[in-house]
């Protein structure tokens with residue numbers, strides 16, 4: 001067990017080093033494009049948005065939850081990319097020829113992606129704070145947001161890693177990624193509340209785990225505990241089912257690929 | 260599992276989707292030898308190695324490393340081996356030293372011990388000055404050397420090197436051969452793959468010639484060459500009438516060191532045991548035959564390529580240079 005902790009930490013350390021050396025990608029990771037979504041769309045749609053429909057004091061505060069969860073989505077779905085490159089250039093095989101626990105590589109990736117995602121959520125909430133969005137549920141609410149975000153991130157990262165182990169080329173990987181992420185965003189309550197959607201979109205959004213996650217994060221920011229708690233409960237149920245499914249699929253793909 | 264063998268492979272087979280990459284391959288590697296898998300691109304060398312280092316499961320057959328099955332006891336096997344991949348398995352964003360430190364942690368080598376091993380390995384592969392540069396800026400040869408250092412870090416009992424000198428300059432190649440011989444002196448068993456004939460010839464104690472997934476011949480380079488029937492002496496006559504050739508053949512057949520005589524264009528191909536006595540005696544014999552005038556005499560020592568041709572029907576040298584690496 002101790003040995004595995006050493007392995008996971010050593011491998012996580014590698015991801016951190018890589019990120020810190022990829023200056024460009026670091027800039028984009030930390031000064032997340034999502035922040036621009038928040039700032040530009042938050043202000044842009046302020047006039048267009050109907051406060052009655054949003055049930056939020058302004059569009060920025062409505063959008064904050066969506067941007068937080070979109071960040072989780074992007075990070076999670078991109079979580080397997082480095083493993084994909086490791087697989088393609090032979091580094092993964094090199095790692096697998098050492099006597100490490102097979103799961104250490106995967107665990108290091110989860111640890112790293114979750115840490116980065118957590119930091120980004122905090123950055124987004126801080127930017128929103130500068131624009132006057134103050135979470136109604138305070139620090140405890142932020143902790144719950146982090147927890148929900150990570151639970152969602154685990155499943156997404158598992159999907160991404162499963163894809164990395166399964167695809168034949170990285171072209172395939174990025175096509176599937178693009179195919180997945182936009183509908184996940186637009187067919188959810190990230191940008192507009194479900195109530196404002198046409199019926200068929202509502203129906204699809206209902207089956208999108210994103211919707212459930214956003215609908216739990218949003219009241220934590222704009223409403224308060226009494227409205228948030230039941231939503232958080234629902235989200236937890238959905239996420240546990242979602243994660244179980246993704247981890248199962250991920251484990252299968254991993255076993256098939258590295259034995 | 261016989262006690263003397265370091266590696267025992269029996270009836271190994273691997274099928275990828277539809278490609279049969281390795282077919283019914285059996286071989287034994289003894290303790291302390293340098294064993295070479297020689298074959299053209301796509302012969303199945305890397306596939307065989309991948310099975311031995313436990314990262315690929317065989318479709319059929321078994322393999323054991325120091326008595327441990329590569330599938331059932333993969334974890335034990337991984338503790339006994341070192342591996343240097345054919346692709347340079349290098350993380351461009353890490354420095355050379357960071358690679359070694361990473362692997363030291365993965366092998367759970369105690370910190371002090373790790374630092375001293377890393378220092379001596381960097382010295383061995385001559386990367387001390389570049390150890391703290393990010394590998395992105397390394398040349399191909401430097402990456403290869405770093406790869407080799409990583410493979411040696413765990414002090415393996417058996418070291419697997421997949422085309423260790425691919426793409427290296429002559430000097431680096433010789434250096435790596437030298438390292439490999441030193442490792443052998445320390446008692447490490449070494450398996451390398453190569454498609455360089457001279458590498459197999461000069462470095463390996465024994466080789467297996469592998470082509471299209473099958474072993475075609477196996478033995479020491481010397482024995483394999485000897486099995487071709489000795490060295491060749493090629494005579495070219497200025498007036499090669501059947502009559503003269505017949506007389507000459509009869510006369511030569513009596514000589515003790517002559518193994519076989521075959522006709523060739525305008526002359527004979529004489530297989531002999533060694534050049535020292537053979538050449539003068541052959542010259543003398545030609546002089547005793549009336550009308551027999553020598554136009555040329557060529558001494559031809561069989562090369563490994565001849566062995567390759569004899570067993571596969573084509574020349575390894577005729578292969579187009581490796582454009583894609585797998």
Ligand SMILES: Nc1ncnc2c1ncn2[C@@H]1O[C@H](COP(=O)(O)OP(=O)(O)OP(=O)(O)O)[C@@H](O)[C@H]1O
Nearest residue numbers: 275278280299300301302303304305306307584585
């Ligand atoms: N992952 C794979 N999927 C499908 N086919 C493969 C795979 N890896 C290798 N092959 C096929 O198996 C055969 C043997 O490949 P292998 O890499 O073992 O050859 P090799 O002897 O190492 O060649 P080289 O000298 O080019 O490295 C080839 O026909 C190759 O196309």
Ligand SMILES: [Mg+2]
Nearest residue numbers: 304305345585
């Ligand atoms: Mg190969």
